[in-house]
């Protein structure tokens with residue numbers, strides 16, 4: 001039986017550990033926190049689950065496979081953690097070729113997905129919170145929604161334990177144990193040596209700090225998340241107020257329906273700010289002001305809503321926005337699964353098998369996109385709104 005130490009118990013690490021245990025590996029998972037760790041990117045009340053990826057057929061295909069997985073988990077698990085509220089994508093101008101909303105709509109429509117372009121009257125009656133004048137175009141995707149991410153990590157970790165995975169909570173990776181060229185295990189912060197055939201580092205935004213050879217390829221980016229109090233009105237809940245994106249490719253704004261307790265989450269998928277993953281997680285006053293300004297323009301009836309909470313969550317950004325899931329070509333025995341770039345959680349139901357296939361060097365059609373790569377003068381660079 002082959003053995004593996006998995007560094008990091010976020011959604012990448014936990015789903016990989018679970019799948020590898022099911023494939024007969026002897027699996028140990030390390031994490032300095034308790035699972036799910038409060039500061040982990042995977043630990044939140046909600047994440048968007050969508051297949052709307054512009055003209056990118058690979059991610060669209062992966063997301064559609066993941067959606068089938070969310071249905072399966074909803075059927076198998078004690079209660080559904082994926083909520084198919086639908087996804088409303090609004091555009092500040094008419095949707096045109098080359099634009100994210102237009103290309104997403106075209107690709108999903110071609111694939112027979114339940115997407116519907118919204119004419120003004122229909123939009124005004126179905127989604128009344130959004131001023132038509134500000135968002136003259138857009139579409140609604142029924143086959144999308146949100147998942148209770150922290151609860152998903154908790155439940156998946158429970159299933160991984162049941163499959164034989166050993167979790168070392170409260171103890172983290174300190175450094176690699178190397179024997180000659182080969183990685184032979186890890187030393188932990190509490191001074192234990194864990195030897196294994198393979199070490200899988202899935203430490204999210206901490207990955208380039210633990211493995212400095214990756215600093216040019218990936219880094220930690222702070223992204224503020226704000227919850228306002230929307231009260232108990234159905235106006236702020238699905239179906240009238242589903243998961244939404246407000247001209248996201250140009251503005252970065254997206255968000256969720258209010259939860260049962262009235263908390264309504266607003267996120268910004270923008271350039272964010274570079275941070276060290278262990279820096280204090282502070283949301284700056286100007287970041288709150290920016291949310292206020294957005295609400296005044298786009299959701300005026302929420303502009304005065306009190307801020308319930310704010311959190312700085314971290315992306316592990318890669319230079320091109322693609323994940324990195326592969327063996328380190330210079331260090332046999334070391335595999336990395338990181339670089340989520342702010343869009344990895346939706347793939348949870350297929351992530352474990354994808355990462356396990358990479359560990360086992362299996363041919364898998366999506367993996368070449370996530371191969372080990374370096375940054376050069378001609379490499380594609382990811383661009384996000386910095387509005």
Ligand SMILES: Cc1cc2nc3c(=O)[nH]c(=O)nc-3n(C[C@H](O)[C@H](O)[C@H](O)COP(=O)(O)OP(=O)(O)OC[C@H]3O[C@@H](n4cnc5c(N)ncnc54)[C@H](O)[C@@H]3O)c2cc1C
Pocket residue numbers: 007008009010011012013030031032033037039040041042043046047048049171172173174202203204205206210223224225267313314315337338339340341342343344345346347
């Ligand atoms: C603001 C925000 C909004 C997002 N919204 C969405 C969304 O709507 N939809 C979507 O699909 N994705 C979204 N994402 C992305 C998604 O959250 C990530 O892709 C995913 O959670 C990354 O999982 P991970 O396991 O790589 O990292 P994490 O969940 O961060 O887990 C990394 C783990 O590594 C551990 N670790 C750190 N140091 C060590 C060490 N020394 N030893 C051992 N373990 C260590 C940490 O404790 C942590 O538990 C969002 C991310 C952010 C930040």
